[in-house]
Amino acid sequence: MHHHARLIFCIYIFSWSINLFLFLVETGSRSGWFRTPDLKQSARLGLPEYTMRRVVRQSKFRHVFGQAVKNDQCYDDIRVSRVTWDSSFCAVNPRFVAIIIEASGGGAFLVLPLHKTGRIDKSYPTVCGHTGPVLDIDWCPHNDQVIASGSEDCTVMVWQIPENGLTLSLTEPVVVLEGHSKRVGIVAWHPTARNVLLSAGCDNAIIIWNVGTGEALINLDDMHSDMIYNVSWNRNGSLICTASKDKKVRVIDPRKQEIVAEKEKAHEGARPMRAIFLADGNVFTTGFSRMSERQLALWNPKNMQEPIALHEMDTSNGVLLPFYDPDTSIIYLCGKGDSSIRYFEITDESPYVHYLNTFSSKEPQRGMGYMPKRGLDVNKCEIARFFKLHERKCEPIIMTVPRKSDLFQDDLYPDTAGPEAALEAEEWFEGKNADPILISLKHGYIPGKNRDLKVVKKNILDSKPTANKKCDLINVPKKTTDVASVQNEAKLDEILKEIKSIKDTICNQDERISKLEQQMAKIAA
Numbered sequence: 323m324h325h326h327a328r329l330i331f332c333i334y335i336f337s338w339s340i341n342l343f344l345f346l347v348e349t350g351s352r353s354g355w356f357r358t359p360d361l362k363q364s365a366r367l368g369l370p371e372y373t374m375r376r377v378v379r380q381s382k383f384r385h386v387f388g389q390a391v392k393n394d395q396c397y398d399d400i401r402v403s404r405v406t407w408d409s410s411f412c413a414v415n416p417r418f419v420a421i422i423i424e425a426s427g428g429g430a431f432l433v434l435p436l437h438k439t440g441r442i443d444k445s446y447p448t449v450c451g452h453t454g455p456v457l458d459i460d461w462c463p464h465n466d467q468v469i470a471s472g473s474e475d476c477t478v479m480v481w482q483i484p485e486n487g488l489t490l491s492l493t494e495p496v497v498v499l500e501g502h503s504k505r506v507g508i509v510a511w512h513p514t515a516r517n518v519l520l521s522a523g524c525d526n527a528i529i530i531w532n533v534g535t536g537e538a539l540i541n542l543d544d545m546h547s548d549m550i551y552n553v554s555w556n557r558n559g560s561l562i563c564t565a566s567k568d569k570k571v572r573v574i575d576p577r578k579q580e581i582v583a584e585k586e587k588a589h590e591g592a593r594p595m596r597a598i599f600l601a602d603g604n605v606f607t608t609g610f611s612r613m614s615e616r617q618l619a620l621w622n623p624k625n626m627q628e629p630i631a632l633h634e635m636d637t638s639n640g641v642l643l644p645f646y647d648p649d650t651s652i653i654y655l656c657g658k659g660d661s662s663i664r665y666f667e668i669t670d671e672s673p674y675v676h677y678l679n680t681f682s683s684k685e686p687q688r689g690m691g692y693m694p695k696r697g698l699d700v701n702k703c704e705i706a707r708f709f710k711l712h713e714r715k716c717e718p719i720i721m722t723v724p725r726k727s728d729l730f731q732d733d734l735y736p737d738t739a740g741p742e743a744a745l746e747a748e749e750w751f752e753g754k755n756a757d758p759i760l761i762s763l764k765h766g767y768i769p770g771k772n773r774d775l776k777v778v779k780k781n782i783l784d785s786k787p788t789a790n791k792k793c794d795l796i797n798v799p800k801k802t803t804d805v806a807s808v809q810n811e812a813k814l815d816e817i818l819k820e821i822k823s824i825k826d827t828i829c830n831q832d833e834r835i836s837k838l839e840q841q842m843a844k845i846a847a
């Protein structure tokens with residue numbers, strides 16, 4: 323009996339000393355005792371040291387758990403685009419999922435109402451007004467029926483989707499934004515100002531448009547000497563950061579047309595980088611080391627000399643696409659071609675980037691969509707939803723925090739960015755800034771009515787960013803600005819009309835071919 327009690331006491335003391343030891347290690351690393359001289363917090367994920375930190379740190383997101391939905395809740399039979407471009411190919415909002423697909427005779431993407439799961443008919447209508455492959459799409463954060471697309475045809479187009487989705491293919495955008503001289507690989511709406519859209523092209527230029535007037539108001543064409551891989555707005559849209567093939571990360575004030583901060587060789591490897599702004603103003607990057615290891619890093623734009631944290635992950639070669647939730651401060655990393663999603667919590671305590679967990683599956687992802695917070699199911703404690711693109715389907719993946727209670731978990735759902743724009747485009751161009759207007763998710767989010775996007779064209783010919791750049795794709799219609807005479811304009815109009823009508827024909831024929839192919843398949847089967 324006596325003996326037994328002593329043993330228990332010994333075990334107690336032993337476990338207590340382990341805890342004390344772990345505490346000392348944690349405090350030690352926090353206060354810098356164990357730091358390497360160059361302050362880099364380099365940790366290879368998965369090593370015991372890393373696991374040890376996890377044991378000590380408390381986080382309500384440690385048990386976030388990912389699960390793919392059942393087969394019948396996937397979107398099936400979709401020919402996902404094979405174009406060689408590292409965008410996510412998929413954009414999601416609380417009403418629709420949009421997916422860039424393979425298309426003959428131009429570029430196209432699908433827009434499916436969220437509930438339209440199951441097999442997608444080959445003849446399902448598409449958005450197909452581009453004359454070259456679509457490279458990137460982005461839903462307007464302030465209007466769930468408006469989506470922008472950038473294409474190999476050097477244009478940006480903005481589309482209005484009918485409230486219940488498409489019943490006919492859409493060939494006519496609300497507005498065509500022309501100004502890039504090479505393919506447009508990136509489109510990104512301003513987070514808080516209505517109708518402000520950014521595009522970046524392989525001409526290494528960034529153009530910021532007032533979509534409401536069709537004008538290109540800011541043209542940053544002398545800041546990047548090489549291809550732009552990624553652009554991200556900060557929380558209130560006063561700054562952008564970019565990752566470029568020249569291995570630099572730049573923080574830019576677009577209205578002053580000024581580089582505020584930059585880091586050369588943010589990652590030393592030659593493969594693509596990503597850079598996104600976090601809510602606190604820091605910049606998170608992914609890239610490759612000189613030895614081709616995948617890295618993640620955190621930077622303070624006020625001092626870009628050394629990273630706040632730098633982690634090496636593994637030696638896979640897919641680009642790591644970061645998806646960030648400012649409300650929970652979680653970053654999800656989806657490697658293109660990987661079959662897993664790794665997630666990390668960012669805090670202001672060492673090691674700053676805390677590994678949480680990995681969602682693994684068997685099949686590799688060709689692209690990924692990410693639902694805005696207001697589109698999640700708060701009753702299921704869902705904190706993120708991904709739309710994973712396979713070769714021929716799109717599979718939602720749901721991340722939840724296991725909780726026993728049925729009540730609204732307000733610690734998981736701080737007020738989040740709502741659909742209302744905080745500023746008008748004009749106010750932003752004049753220099754105003756504003757944070758997103760927040761909404762509570764306490765009673766869930768019900769998509770409201772959206773107003774139609776109206777474009778009131780000013781004299782666009784006067785406001786084209788750079789006169790007469792030629793697109794390097796031959797078959798692309800291009801309004802040229804040096805043709806100022808009214809006569810020529812009329813001629814141009816005529817030509818454009820004809821091109822438009824031919825495009826429509828191609829779209830229709832494409833659908834007809836699909837239908838016939840289906841009939842043929844049925845007969846053959």
Ligand SMILES: *[C@@H]1O[C@H](CO)[C@@H](O)[C@H](O)[C@H]1NC(C)=O
Binds near residue numbers: 508510551552597
């Ligand atoms: C930057 O990369 C992230 C991750 O791929 C993506 O979510 C974001 O849309 C990208 N931004 C642009 C403008 O392409």
Ligand SMILES: *[C@@H]1O[C@H](CO)[C@@H](O)[C@H](O)[C@H]1NC(C)=O
Binds near residue numbers: 561
């Ligand atoms: C917008 O963000 C910048 C950078 O974080 C900050 O300096 C500025 O004060 C913010 N402006 C407003 C109006 O919130």
